Amino acid sequence: MKIKTLGYMIKQGMIGLWRNRGMSVASISSVTSALLILGIIITLVLNMNNIALLGQSQFDNIQVYLEDELTENEIEEVGTEIEKVSGVSHIEFESREDALQTMKENWGDQGYLLDTLENNPLPNSYIVYFEDIQMSLGAVEIIEEISGVDEVKYYQEIIDNLVSIADFIQLIGFFLILILGFIAIFIISNTIKLTLNARRQEINIMKYVGATNWFIRWPFILEGVFLGLIGSLIALVVVYFGYDYAYNFIYSRFYTLFAEYILSVDVMIDEIRWIFVTLGIGVGVLGSLMSIRKHLRV
């Protein structure tokens, strides 16, 4: 194809876009909204998976909270009991004072808030390390039964929940995107149909003069490409600012450790930009091909 021809095609595509601007806006919005839903689903699922992944890697140790009334001797005894459990490599004692100190450090700037506490609400605990992560779950059950042990804190439950919620969102999202995608294709094909009708006479002449089929089709396909591309770019911008806002909101409201598990906006955009652009253009091309097949006999 000659450069001049390409220029002609692009120009015709743009003219089509502008001629039916009402329908073009509708098409672009349909692509944008479908991709926005996709964006929300992807951000949720990616973050949940990320948290699950990070959580899983920390499961080589658990924290065993002890009952408050235990004497120092009893604490020692519980320690020896725990060390006897198979799979345990070693344990570390964390006194309630140490725990408070660690928490203060984690809270950073807001750590001074903890100074106002009259009583330390945190329990004494053992941090238990395992030789093998695979064996940790069985060990947890045994440790929970030791007298003097109040609660065993580990992440498996949260992780399991996260993963199943993420799977669920993924499934619902898949069908939602499928439906929205079809709607977008349908709207785009109707928009292209309007351009086809507006140019019917021109196409008729082109046909008789001997324009090749693809020469006639390309401007319509490009119009679809533009619709999809614009829709996906708008969706990307909205996701960028929306996600940035949500990220900052979470970062400022919750303590930093939690926020560290959340992917930054740059990582997120990096993950989704090609998905968005490819899907947008794909939907646009499908929409125009559908219209061309149905309404353009070349």
Next chain:
Amino acid sequence: MIEFQNIGKSYGKDVVALIEINVRIDKGEFVFVVGPSGAGKSTFIKLLLHEERATEGKIFMNNEEITHVSSRKIPLLRRSIGVIFQDFRLLPNKTVYENVAFAMEIVEAKKREIRRQVPMVLGLVGLSDKAKKYPRELSGGEMQRVSIARSIVNNPSLVIADEPTGNLDPDTAWEIMRVLQHINQRGTTVIMATHAKDIVDVMKKRVIAIEKGRIIRDDRKGVYGYED
């Protein structure tokens, strides 16, 4: 240059449009195709334009069989054929010059060629001074001359005119005939479907009469032969 051998064309099972059409049109001929409406004239034209495919027989163009040419190659075949319609089919939002240039642009002709060729054909049909006008500013005869200019701008060896004078008054119709004759004298084959009895009778060209799907007459220097 064009030969139909035993051509038949039917639509579906029941509608037979053409039967046993055998005709050969040589380079440089001027041929009228006449016949009552619905006799098969337009099907004949459509077969020439490759708009329809024959259901029987063979079509040759320049000694090459093109009966079953792939639809991908049809546009290329059409480039050697110029078409003129009764309703002109000009693009209203393009000037006379642009309407003619359009036919060259879509076959990806070079800019330099377009700049040389378009004024040349506009001169040929006598519209040099109307190049910048829009179709709505032209008379019917002028519009048809633009459409003739467009049909010959890519130098086709064959021009097919489907009732080119159908929408014009007699004087203007003759003006169009003179242009077509001029084009024919330059060596282009012209095939013209028409109902214009007086034109056919005066011009004394070859006349092919189609009736009920068959060629009933093919005279070297014929007359219209119907009293309608």
